[in-house]
Structures are given as structure tokens and as C-alpha cells.
Amino acid sequence: MSKLIRIGIVAVFALALAAATGQTSAQGQPKAASKGTIAFLLSGPDLYYQDGMNGAKAAAESLGYNLKVYSNPNISPSVELANVQNAIAQGAKAITGYSVGLSTEDASIAAAGKANVPILLMYGYSPKYLTKPSVVGFEQVNVVDYGKAVGQYVAKNFTGQLAIITGQLGRGDAEGYRTGFLQGAGCKGNTTAGLPPMTCANGKIQYVATETGHWLRPDGYKAAQDMIAKYPNLKILFSENDDMAVGAHTALVAAHKDQQVSMVSMNGAPYGLVGVKAGWIKAENTDSPALEGLNAVKLLNGYINKQVPGGKLYYSYTVFITKANMADAVGWNFFTNPRMVATYMKMPLLKPVVAPPGT
Amino acid sequence: MADPVLLEVEHVGKHFPGVQALDDVSMTLRAGEVHGLVGQNGAGKSTLVKCITGVHPPDAGQIELEGDPITTYMPKRAYDLGIAVVHQRTKLIPYLSVAENVLLGHLPTYHGAVIQRGEANRVTRDLLKRFRLRLDPEMLVHRLGPAERQQVAIARALFRRARLLILDEPTAALDAERAEHLFELIGDLQMQGVGILYVSHHLEEVFRLADQITVLRDGKVVATRPVGELDQNEVVTLMAGRRLENGIARPVGATAPESEPLLELDGVSNPVLRDIRLSVGAGEVVGVTGVIGAGGHDIARALFGLEHLSSGEIRLLGEPYVPQGPRQAIARGLFLVPEDPTRDGLVPVLSVAQNITIVDLPGITRGGLLSLRKERAIARRYVDELSIATGSIDTPVRNLSGGNQQKVLVAKALALGAQVLVLEEPTQGVDVHATAEIHRIVRSLADGGKAVMVISTDIRDLLQFVDRIVALRGGRAVADLPAGETDYAHMLDLTVGSLGAVA
């Protein structure tokens, strides 16, 4: 039995490996009349990043480039550096995508600068990079404003106890959203630290709890369970992304509290929009990673053609939606629709932020 | 003229929860004396040794070394004072060399940082030569056998100028030749004024080497006498508090020549064994002996399918048998009782009952499930039949003494209904009474029609209860005799002496 089984298992693994690599290499097939390759750093298997990559790919193809994806599924700093170096060695005309964290960003940007390869990253902005060589810029949402819009809506429409489910703390964005939200809701206290208890909206809202959901649905579920048990009269729940919101909603349904609690969220993911349509997400601020990716490639193309200067910060296009204006949301998967791609390609380039924070 | 007193144990007592391990124990050991310490398992020998070596302090009384009471209780202190212990399983560092182990803690260095290897080897070589120990200082310890490791431990003790050397069951892992060597070494040490505390179950050795004997029973000293004033039987009686039943079992004598052979080996060879030919019949107990490495254990392992055979034929219960592994051997009715119960034979955390039934789970399985009631019935039966001393059949087997663990192994064989049994060193490290019981059990197994092969380096022990004895030398069977037609000296000659010498 042993020898045959061993061969069988190796064969299965080899086939699976081949299938997997076959898929990814297919993504990098060179097209005819290519203007060169743009490298895309894909840091993580989440849908958000995948769709960002797909948007970039649509833009690249439309402009005549070929997009080569460098995967970093385990979100490992060393893999990111290796990816950047490989991209440079393989002759990338430009680099975009997502960096894993603040420390690797340094090395990645430095490597690109040394090789004179223009680089534009999504998220990870810091003013010190704007002056580095080859840095075309950064594209990301204005985290504070992004949260603020949601906070303002909440202050205007709801009263009672409020809880917040945050994403993974420590990267800056989760804290930024929370800070912006609390400011928008008029909360009195240290909104930068963002910890309860705080009184908001002229006393109409009490901020009582916050727990992290690590951007994940099962953890959002647990967080909602714990918070509704501790505060049975909870009225408002703000989730920093749609995955956690969906998880929280499932938990509230199981607890028969979904009618009592009003949820607001951020992201605009397809499953989040389902919630808006059904009414259990009252409102959310949305931003399409696909559009982000598309715009990033457009900007890089502009830089290569000397139409766009380097060293700028760009805010992503966001839309605050409720059930009423759902149609305004930019979907995450418009890239499957060539007409929509064409429409977005024709739109003007993003305008740089006049006074980026920190400068 | 009496030699100076080296060790004075005065009214020492030691209490553990539930048991008084030592009770008013007093003993005197002089320089240059070999003092034998005997007693049944659990009599307090190892506790006394631990008190002397500083592992734990006595609750009462005191211990004096050369007149100074020992007050600090740490093993390192004992070493500094010149007390050294060599245990049955010596604790050396396997991946360091002999020299590094011998000189441990006192390696010559350049400014305390870098080891002077050459110097270390030279010092070690001198030491070894002085005591006629044939070891290579640079050899890594994990490649040495148990006998050599013991020598390294002794060398280490000597290097630290031990004045009192405690030897605990030193010949357990030694064959006759190496045991003789050890006895010579002990003689040398005596002449140099080293005092030796010799703890052992082998009374003949104690009688041969010791000047004084102390007998412990239930934590108390029942006698301390010069060796000349006692004989072995008296000592055994003192150890047990009563007479040993029927003395030591006598050999049964030649078996009926027509008993059918249940196990036959013919021309069996492998890298160690050379053309082995032997057979064991129903109702026979055959002993196989020889020095370590002569092939005894290889025969056992090969029969059980644990080692490869390059040629030869084996017949089991009349049918051809090609060993493939323990499972197949057991299915064919052959069972091996391995040498070290805790390591090889028993699952320490499981209970007595569970260990016995593990060999035959289908036997207690009814309708796909284990019948715990049946298991308990089987366990109780064998605990009674073999007189296994345990508080309950649910006691984890690791809590039993060595002798009783051996009995649990035998119970396994019985539970299996095996027809052919191979026992490896069944009485090693087992006290006198348990040994006698094991002899009786083996004989009764044979009387029940089973074929039993006992592999042991202890010739004297074998001669007490086997029907035939086979001498192995260098992988060959050099003699196959009825027990009645040979004796210890003769067998020794065959296995190590000139009589059995092979080209």
C-alpha cells in the first residue's frame, strides 16, 4: 500500500499546485502590442485587495499595458520586498498595489527609487515619502473624513447607546475611522484615543463600548454578541467594514435584537450593499477598491507620459449612501462590465490634495 | 588496626507522606572497605543513598563524612565532599565526548573561555590508564554501550577524587567478563583507600566483594555484620523476615526427549548471528546466554520481526514462520517479553488492567465495544495468579516496582494465550523474592505445555530454573546442554573463556 499511496498523494499535490500556479500565471499573459508591464503588489487574499487588483488590471489592459501580479498571501514583509525586487528585475514600468505595513514601505519605496521605477501605493501615506525619488504618490481614502460622514449621519438620525466594532488596530486606518466617526457624531472627549465612555450629539447619544472584530466576519459576530449582552439596550452599532457588519447582523438576528439596533458601516462591498437594500444597514460610506486600482493605473500612466507630477496624495472617490441613493454607489466588481470600465477610464484623473496632512 | 571512619550514618530517619522510608538507620563505613547494602525493593536502600548524596535531608539523625556532619543538602555539595554515585542508568551527556563527561565542570581552559581539548584528552587518558579502563577519551558517549557508560561514570567519580563511591546495581547491565573487570577495579580502589558502598541484589557478588553487610528491611537496619559471620540464606531470611519458600528453585532436569518442538531455528543468520540452530519444545524452558553482543537479544528481536534475517528457516508450532513484525508474531502464537518494562513493554500511564488487555483487545470486545467488566475479570485473575503486588488493578503501571512490572508483562503473555514465549532478562534489577516468583511462574508456564526461551546474561540465574542452556559466542551457538550437565564456571568458560573460543 505504502508506495502506491505515496505516489498518489504526491500526484494530487502536484496537480493542485499546477492548477494553482496555472491560474496565477494566466493572469500575467502578455498581450499583443504591450506598452510594458505594470507590477501589482497583492498583499492578502481578501476580496478588497483582489478587486483592487482587478480594477487595476482593467485599466492596464485598456491603456495597453500588461499587469503582472506579485502575490503576498501571508502578508509577510520579507515577501513584499522580494516581490518589489523581482518586479524591478523583470522590467516593470511602474509599481502599484498595497504595502504590508509601515516598515516594509520604507524598503519598497527605497528599492523602487534606486531603480528609477515609479511607484504609487494605495494606503500607507506618510508625508516623508512625498519627496522621495520615483514616488508618484499615494491613493487612499481620507480616513478621518470617511468616518466623519458616518458619524454625522448617526448624530442626525439616531439616539441612545452606541457601540463601535473596529478593524485590526495598529495600522492607523481603524483608529482614523473611529476618530473621524466620533468627531462627526460630536462626541466630547479624546476622540483620537477613541475609547468609551463619551457623550455625543449634545447628549442624545452615549458611546458605551468598542471591541475589535479584526476585519473578520466571525469576530464581528462575537463582538456584537458580547456587546449586546453587556448593553441590552444598545441602539446604534457602527462597524468599520462590511464583513464585520454582516457578522454583527447575523448575531443580532440570533439574539432577536436586529430591529432594536441600527447599524451603520463602511466599505460598500457587495454583501454590504445587500444589507443596505434590505434595510439592516441604515447607511454606509463606500469606496470601491476596483476604482482605486483603476485610478492608480491611470495616474501612473499619466506620470509615465509626463502629464502628472510626482509626490502627491490623492483621495479615493467615496460615496455616502443610504437606501435612497444606492444607485450612486460605485460597485466593487464593475470591472466585469466593459462599458462601466470605459466610463471610468474616460473620467478625468483624480486631483491631488492641495495641502496633504503633515506637510 | 582499624581504618579511619569515612562515613557515619547516625540514627537517620526519613518520612514521606504515607510511609516511613528510613527508621533509625545507623551504619559505619571505613576507608578502603567495601560495605554491601542489601534489601528488598522498597526497603529503603535508594532513600538512604539519596540522603547520603544530598538529594534530600534526613528528618532525624545526621550523617558525618570523616567526622564532619553534612549540613548542606545539595548534590553538588556531596560531590565537593568526595561522595560519588554510579547509578544503574548513569546520567551522562550523550553528545559530548568521554573526556568532556569525565572532566565535566573542571575542563581545562584558556582563561576560562576556550576548552583545551588536547589537555583534556591527556588528563583523561592518564586517568583511564591508571584504572585500567579501556575507553577512548574522544569517543562520543551516545555511541557507547551501557557497560562503557558506567565506566565513564566511574571515571568521572574517580577524577573528582571521590573518597566514598556508591555503586547501585553496578552489574545489572554487565556481562560476566565486564563484571570481573569491575571487581578488579573495586579491588584497586580499596587499596587506595576509597570506601565503597555496594548496593545490589546479587548476593553472590556482595559476599565476594564486601567486608561488611548491612541488611535493610522496611526502612530499618536488621543486621550489620562482617561477611564471614553470615551466609546467603541467612541474609535472604533477614531481608524478608521469614524463610524463602522451598529455597531457590532447582532445575527440573532433562525434559522428555519426545516433547514436540514448538520453536525451531535452523541456519538462522544475519549480520550478528551465524548459523543458529536451536529448538524449544513444549514444556521446555531453554536459557540462552552469552556476553552482550553475542547474539542473545538479536535472536529475540529477530523472532519478533524487529530485525532482519538474511538466511535460515524458522518453524513455529510446526509451520514455517517468516517473522514480519510483532503483530504477525502474536497472531502466530509467539510473544516477546522485552527487557525493559517501562521503556519497551508497558504503557506507563495506563493501569495494570489496561496494560494486560492491550495485547488482546478483540478478546474483550463485544459487539464493537470494549467490555470493561471482562477486562477487570481478566486483570483480577492474573493479578491473583501471578501475585502482582498492587493496591488495585486501576493503578497506573508506572507506580509498580520493577519486579511487579515484569509480572504484568508475563500476564500479557498469558492473556494472549501465546504458545511460545521469549523472555528477555526477566530478572534484571528484580529483588530476590520476586526473582524466585518469576522462576516459579516460568516453570509453571512450561508445565502448562508452553515453550519458553529465556535470554539472559545472568548465567547463575538461568541455571536455577532452565531445562537446557545454550551458550552464544560471537553470534554462534557454541553449546547446547541440559542444565544438569553444566555449571557456572563451565558456562563462563564457554561464553568468555577459552573453551568456547571461536576462530
Added chain:
Amino acid sequence: MATHTNVPLPARPPTEAPAPWSARLLGRLRHFMDIDVYAVWPLFVMVIIIAYTSTKSSTYLTVFNFENILSQVAPLGIVTMGQAILLISAGLDLSVGYNIALSSIVTGLLLEHGYSLWLAIGAGVLAAMAVGFTNGVLVAQNRAHPFIITLGMSIFLFGLDTQLTGGAPVNDMKGLYTAFGGNLANGFPFFGLPTVAIPLVIVVAFAYFFLRWTPLGRRAYAIGGNEEAAYLSGIPIKRTKILLYTLMGAIVGLTGMVLAGQINEASFNLAQNFELESIACAVIGGTALFGGRGGALRSLQGVALWGVVQNAIVFVGLSSNYQQMALGAIIVIAVMAQRPER
């Protein structure tokens, strides 16, 4: 059975006096309950924590909250039973997290494409069992430690999971959600008891029964306690290991169904960290890391403690970071409390 001697053994020397009936009763009780006094410390700690937390928050001691805890630990508890069985046999499975995800993804994708519920469940559980079987074969064949093998499998499954879904979760588990997403209807004796408790009870009972009463369970203890002795006693080591890992695969598959139904999602990150958490819970409960000791009930108390601690930290008002620290501390204490048995 053995035919015995017709020569009676001579009178044997008196054995030790049999232990007093109280000691024997205690021995039988310990054996039956598979618990000894030292191993019940998690329960004491739980009582203390519950008492303390109830003083900190008025909403803590409610049926609702404890049902929450139950629903939070139920999937983990199911998988911990399987992990305990493996640990007892001196093995372990680090591929649990992504294997749970795999079974949920297979089932979810089939449901999405309109296949029947039972077919989808069957396929999901089979997928997990195939992984378990592969683990078992690799562990049985190689001398390499199961740690390395199952870790490698975990990495492989991570890639497989993300490849199958492209990173996008399956958002509707249909029949599974109906089954496990909520509570038993009112009117039952157990109003509001989360439905995930049912599979938990079933699997715990199964694990207890399996370890106590089946030959395979007994062999697991033997192999874990002393593999060499088990081998020499005729136990088929390879075959037993393969069976145990395949059983683990089945338990993992079941966990996937339960968890996916509860959260109503199938995704690669459905059960991240479940492998370490299940090992930690089993260890806290007293199952030894090195094999041979442990049981279903005692591993369950590890899971219970885990759930109580996490929940208590929220109610006491500490930040989530303390949850991580507390859990880590418990694991260290639990391992230190395991007395070395050699």
C-alpha cells in the same frame, strides 16, 4: 485463553495488604471520571472569574450572556474533541483552521450553485475527511513529527481555500444557516439555547464514549503512552494513526458545517487560529501534549474556561488586547501545571 498449570504454585509469599476500600473507590472513581483533582483547576478558576465579573457588570449573570458564551465556544469545542483524541495518541493537527474553512467553502460553493443541502454537506465533510486521511497517511509513513506535516498541510489548504473562492466569501449558507444560525424555538425546555449546542453535546458524548469504550480509542492511549510498547503488543500503528486522523477530518468537517451555518459565511478566514486554540483548550483541560493522558470531559472544561475568560474581559471593560494576553497566560500556566510523568 491460556491453558494452565496442573502443578499448583507453591504457597506464595503474602502480598501487600490490599488498599483500603476508600483508596480503591477513589481509584475507580478517578478512572471512571477520567479526572483527577489537579486537573479540575479550570473549573475553580472559572467560578472565581464568574464571581468577580458579576460584581463588575449588572448584565453579566444572565441566561442570555451564558448562552452567548455557549454559542461562541461550541464550534471550538467540537474541534477540540478531535484534537484531544489526536493529542492522546501523541499526534496533533495544525491544519484544522483552513480545513474547517475548506469544508465550509466546498459546501458553500455547491449551495451557491443550487445543489441540494445534503449533497453539499456530504461533499464538505468528505473534503475534510480526505484532508484528514492525507494527514494520517503522511504522519504514519514518515518519521517526521505531525507538527511539520500538518503545518505544511495548513499552508497548502490556505492556498487552496483562497484559490477556490478568489478571496470572496460565500454569503448565504441556506439550509445550514437555518439549522445553526439561531436558537431552539421557544416552548422547548431549553428556550433560547443556541442550536449549535446540539452538535457540541453529540460530539462530546461521542468523544467520551470513543475514548473509553472502543478498541480504537484504547489503542490511541497506548500509542500515545508508549508507542514502542504498543508496537510490541501487536497494535497496528500505521493503520491506527490513519484512522485517527481521518476521524479528526470528519470532526473538522462537522465543525465546518456548524460554524458556517452559525456565521452564515464560507471563507478562508472562517476559523483562523482554531488549530492553536483547540490545542490550547485541550491542554488547559489536562490533556498532555506528549500523549497518553487526557479525556473528552476534561478537554471540554478547557473550552469552557476559554469562553468564560474572553467574555469576562469584555464585561470587566478591558480592551480586547487583554483577551489575547489573558489567553496566552492561561496556556502557559496550564502547561506548567502538567506534571512531567517520567
